[in-house]
Amino acid sequence: SSLSAARLEGKVAIITGANTGIGKETARDLARRGARVIVACRDIAKAEAAASEIRAETGNQQVTVRKLDLADTKSIREFAGKFLAEEKELHILINNAGVMLCPYSKTADGFEMHLGVNHLGHFLLTFLLLERLKQSAPSRIVNVSSLAHHAGRIRFHDLHGEKRYNRGLAYCHSKLANVLFTRELARRLQGTKVTANALHPGSVQSELVRHSFLMMRLWKIFSFFLKTPWEGAQTSIYCAVAEELESVTGQYFSDCQPAYVSPWGRDDETAKKLWSVSCELLGIQWD
Numbered sequence: 185s186s187l188s189a190a191r192l193e194g195k196v197a198i199i200t201g202a203n204t205g206i207g208k209e210t211a212r213d214l215a216r217r218g219a220r221v222i223v224a225c226r227d228i229a230k231a232e233a234a235a236s237e238i239r240a241e242t243g244n245q246q247v248t249v250r251k252l253d254l255a256d257t258k259s260i261r262e263f264a265g266k267f268l269a270e271e272k273e274l275h276i277l278i279n280n281a282g283v284m285l286c287p288y289s290k291t292a293d294g295f296e297m298h299l300g301v302n303h304l305g306h307f308l309l310t311f312l313l314l315e316r317l318k319q320s321a322p323s324r325i326v327n328v329s330s331l332a333h334h335a336g337r338i339r340f341h342d343l344h345g346e347k348r349y350n351r352g353l354a355y356c357h358s359k360l361a362n363v364l365f366t367r368e369l370a371r372r373l374q375g376t377k378v379t380a381n382a383l384h385p386g387s388v389q390s391e392l393v394r395h396s397f398l399m400m401r402l403w404k405i406f407s408f409f410l411k412t413p414w415e416g417a418q419t420s421i422y423c424a425v426a427e428e429l430e431s432v433t434g435q436y437f438s439d440c441q442p443a444y445v446s447p448w449g450r451d452d453e454t455a456k457k458l459w460s461v462s463c464e465l466l467g468i469q470w471d
């Protein structure tokens with residue numbers, strides 16, 4: 185297929201949370217295709233180990249690690265500032281990092297952890313890098329969401345779960361936010377050569393469920409039925425690389441095919457409101 189042949193020499197890609205799981209396999213694939221890959225991670229030591237493994241295996245020396253903690257807007261700004269100073273171009277941004285089932289906690293800026301890392305952190309990162317994506321167009325933004333978005337709602341009256349908190353639902357809400365962000369972003373990028381798509385990677389063996397003893401057990405027992413991280417990375421790779429998606433935007437994929445989005449994920453009014461509320465929370469003006 186066109187995907188297996190596609191090469192990325194001269195292309196620059198950022199992948200968040202690429203030291204483990206789906207992100208690491210995505211980084212490995214893009215490196216194999218010749219891209220310059222920035223592994224954007226919280227844990228530098230783990231990320232260096234992953235990057236050196238990928239460099240050794242693919243022979244691509246252009247795989248570098250940069251510190252990024254999505255639970256801290258200061259770290260996000262520092263990451264973006266350094267990147268923009270060092271790199272002239274950015275062709276692929278894969279917003280992959282994520283947390284799930286966290287006990288109630290807040291980011292450095294006081295955002296509920298799932299919303300803060302999975303949505304607001306990536307929202308700010310994308311905002312800071314968008315000019316460079318436009319200058320390097322054609323370019324792509326890929327947001328790793330989840331089937332779990334179907335159970336999500338945007339609870340504007342209690343965004344940070346202060347009145348009611350359920351860690352499973354908090355994850356679902358943040359993944360719905362990924363879908364709505366993608367939708368509104370794609371709408372705003374109409375007429376540019378920057379696309380934005382979201383996806384569900386499948387149910388994948390990984391440590392995403394690390395905060396729940398029960399889920400860790402279930403994931404182990406049913407691991408035979410789960411995708412391997414490599415299989416789980418295929419839809420991210422498809423969205424980032426496939427030639428036939430060059431001008432496809434605002435879509436949601438699963439198993440490398442368009443997939444069903446929940447009614448809440450197709451609501452333009454909610455998407456717009458989430459956009460302005462996110463800007464307010466982050467203290468940015470993005471219009």
Ligand SMILES: NC(=O)c1ccc[n+]([C@@H]2O[C@H](COP(=O)([O-])OP(=O)(O)OC[C@H]3O[C@@H](n4cnc5c(N)ncnc54)[C@H](O)[C@@H]3O)[C@@H](O)[C@H]2O)c1
Binds near residue numbers: 202205224253385388
């Ligand atoms: N595994 C699944 O079954 C599944 C299903 C649907 C969606 N997803 C999504 O796929 C994506 C990748 O998950 P995975 O399964 O590879 O899990 P994983 O836990 O292996 O990877 C998540 C990555 O995000 C990073 N991360 C977490 N908090 C961060 C922070 N504050 N700053 C920077 N990085 C941070 C982690 O360090 C890790 O590298 C997530 O967005 C997840 O929601 C996974």
